[in-house]
Amino acid sequence: MSDFQIEIIGLIAATFTTIAFVPQFLKIWKKNDASGVSISMYVIMLIGICIWFCYGCLIGSVAVITANVVSGILQIFIIALALIHRNKN
Amino acid sequence: MSDFQIEIIGLIAATFTTIAFVPQFLKIWKKNDASGVSISMYVIMLIGICIWFCYGCLIGSVAVITANVVSGILQIFIIALALIHRNKN
Numbered sequence: 001m002s003d004f005q006i007e008i009i010g011l012i013a014a015t016f017t018t019i020a021f022v023p024q025f026l027k028i029w030k031k032n033d034a035s036g037v038s039i040s041m042y043v044i045m046l047i048g049i050c051i052w053f054c055y056g057c058l059i060g061s062v063a064v065i066t067a068n069v070v071s072g073i074l075q076i077f078i079i080a081l082a083l084i085h086r087n088k089n
Numbered sequence: 090m091s092d093f094q095i096e097i098i099g100l101i102a103a104t105f106t107t108i109a110f111v112p113q114f115l116k117i118w119k120k121n122d123a124s125g126v127s128i129s130m131y132v133i134m135l136i137g138i139c140i141w142f143c144y145g146c147l148i149g150s151v152a153v154i155t156a157n158v159v160s161g162i163l164q165i166f167i168i169a170l171a172l173i174h175r176n177k178n
Contacts, residue, residue, distance in 0.1 A: 001147060010144040016137025023129040036125015040112040048105025055099040055152065058090060063144065064153075 010063025018067055021074040025081065034082035042079045046072060099152025107156055110163040114170065123171035131168045135161060 028034045056064030117123045145153030
């Protein structure tokens with residue numbers, strides 16, 4: 001399998017683990033309630049994502065870098081939305 | 090930086106993104122309620138994790154393989170717990 005094909009597999013994986021956060025984001029948005037969501041989870045994950053990003057740069061993996069940049073942005077939004085709703089309630 | 094040091098960074102990242110799911114798991118467990126959690130999120134993520142696992146094997150990254158095996162198991166538990174509580178309510 002060529003490096004290019006392997007990177008494509010990584011990017012498909014990245015697409016799944018990144019879009020996975022979209023339903024949770026929409027759920028908080030629509031229900032206007034984030035009480036069931038663990039903010040600690042997203043904060044710990046965000047730290048992990050930053051380290052994965054460094055790892056991706058070090059091994060030169062486009063898939064790992066892309067996945068973690070996009071997931072990181074989505075998670076910042078989920079944390080912000082969860083905090084806003086928690087302060088409201 | 091040696092390959093070994095890079096793998097250590099990957100494993101630290103893996104530890105964070107894996108333990109991130111523990112607070113969510115405990116939250117569902119303690120509150121006996123999973124209505125705020127998006128099951129679709131965890132199902133999509135589980136598919137992604139399986140593909141990441143293949144990617145890890147292809148690039149020979151111990152960090153990527155370990156992270157995805159442990160996360161995958163945790164996510165199966167979260168999905169099962171969420172489904173059990175959803176059927177109860």
